[in-house]
Amino acid sequence: MVINVMKNISIWQDTVNNNDKYDSLKENLDLDVLIIGGGITGCSTFYQFKDDNIKVALVEKNRLGSGASSRSSAKLTFLQENIYTKLTNIFGKDKAHLYYKSQKEALENIYNIINKENIDCDLKVSNSYLYTINSTNIKKIEEEARILSSFNEKITFISQLPNKTKIESGFYVDNTYTFHPLKFIKEIVKKSISSNHMVYENTKIIKIEKQKDYFKCFTSNNTIKAKKVILALHYPYFLFPYLMPLKCYLEKSFLTCSLIKDKYEFNAINIEKPLKSIRYYNNYLLMVSSSTNLAFASNSEKMVKDLVNNTNIDNYDYIWSNYDLITLDHLPLVGFIDNNLLISTGYNTWGNTNGVLASFIIKDLIYNKNNIYQELFDPKRGFNRQKIINYPLNIFSSAYSFVDSKINKNKAFYQNNPYFTKRDGKNIAIYKDNKGIEHIVYNKCPHLKCSLVFNKVEKTWDCPCHGSRFDIDGNCIMGPSKYNIGYK
Ligand SMILES: Cc1cc2nc3c(=O)[nH]c(=O)nc-3n(C[C@H](O)[C@H](O)[C@H](O)COP(=O)(O)OP(=O)(O)OC[C@H]3O[C@@H](n4cnc5c(N)ncnc54)[C@H](O)[C@@H]3O)c2cc1C
DSSP states (O other): OEEEEESSHHHHHSOOOOOOOOOOOOEEEEEHHHHEOSSSSHHHHHHTTTTTSSSSEESSSTTTTOSSGGGGGEOSSSSSSSSHHHHHHHHHHHHHHHHHHHHHHHHHHHHEEEEEHHHOOOOEOOEEEEESSSGGGHHHHHHHHHHHHHOOOOOOEEOTTTOOOOOEEEEOOOOOOOHHHHHHHHHHHTOOOOOTTTESSOOOOOOEEEOOOSSSEEEESSSSEEEEEEEEEESSOGGGGGGGHHHHEEEEEEEEEESSSSOOOOOEEEESSSSSEEEEEEEEEEEEEEEGGGGGOOOOOOOOHHHHTSOOOEEEEEEEEEEEEEEETTTOOEEEEEEEEEEEEOTTHHHHHHHHHHHHHHHHHTOOOOOOOTTTTTTOOOOGGGGHHHHHHHHHHHHHHHHHHTHHHHHHOOSSSSEEETTTEEEEEEEOOOSEEEEESSSSSSSTTOBBBEEETEEEOOTTTTTTOOOOOOOOOEOOOOOOBBOO
């Protein structure tokens, strides 16, 4: 099968104005609050302090919005597969309802910010559909609908999707949205900058040291002293003592975007595997599929083939991948993990609502105010005993990736290009582009030394263990690695 693809970046990256650039940090700073990571979480949190008389900086290792936030399907919805059934089963109805309330509140907050600040980010009202194409899953649909109805949510059952897709069962809810995530991120940051509210791009924090009553954070050239630090960096790689890596795992998915003839305004997700989530953006159909634990997601070409197999689309204008952190109990991790050190992550692929919601929670916590969601999302919470079984599974999946990356993957997928060899006693990989130019990298992730796997679809080097990604010249574009892998 030949898949015609025009671009391997997301449609959001391709359709945003990239003129607003920020300098990298060139001096030492003394701050009240340091926010590390310029995705939807970090940028929304920066916005929260906009009118406050405190000194705040937002630092981003690449460009603002260059991480997971630039690669999502950008739905803004509280209908998140059958999350309320899952939460009811684990925590009971009250907590499931509290999560529902948090997502509704997040939607209202996003809507209010966009209106108040007059942000042009292609916000569209878009009903959200949950459906199944499999008769064995009808009960699951009915159960999710029953729980939502018990929260007084209006549910409308349907027999087909608005684009005439036949289904076995499904329903929709209204008052949900879609938007352009990068337009949103860039604008809220622009509106929040002042002499005491600074933004630095291309500024990577490589070390954080706890001092008596502040944190000392290091970039390669400067230090930042901050009374409070917010880790909005998606993957909390240096938090092993808090068992973060055991409480979650990374899931990888591919997304496609194709021009279509008919224009619709709705979004939908099915309840079974393989997942198929869709939304529309202008004349494009955006699809997410083939989500899988990162440990088992090394064959990018196969993932994309699986994705396109069940469609009648031949031309894809965009294909790209994205990762998100999945928590074992389906709830995000937001709040203090140490005195004056906060994190926000683990959004289970729903980080647009949860990233903005987190910014409100974080603001309350920073000012010592109670927030009704702080206990629900507490990152130090113990995990439900039934789920403890997954801890060893998580260790296993990382260990599996590590071993498999060493012995199998590259050999299995690529005999010639990229070509793997040794130079100066180190493993290197040579990739020849279509002009015949060689791009050489060290074939090892600087983070925890996993062998990297070449992602033939997007032409990147991907770490199968913890999700670091590098371009063909070895520059780190995503994930926990602090270093590049370019061969000098
Ligand atoms: C396939 C897929 C589809 C999705 N679709 C949706 C959707 O429709 N709706 C929805 O709500 N959510 C969706 N999500 C989830 C959403 O994309 C993420 O949860 C969200 O973008 C995470 O935002 P973030 O700010 O936490 O992380 P990021 O956007 O990754 O931001 C973290 C930033 O921190 C920076 N950083 C990291 N380390 C450092 C450092 N040491 N120093 C400085 N900067 C650093 C990174 O460069 C990055 O820019 C989807 C996820 C996937 C995988």
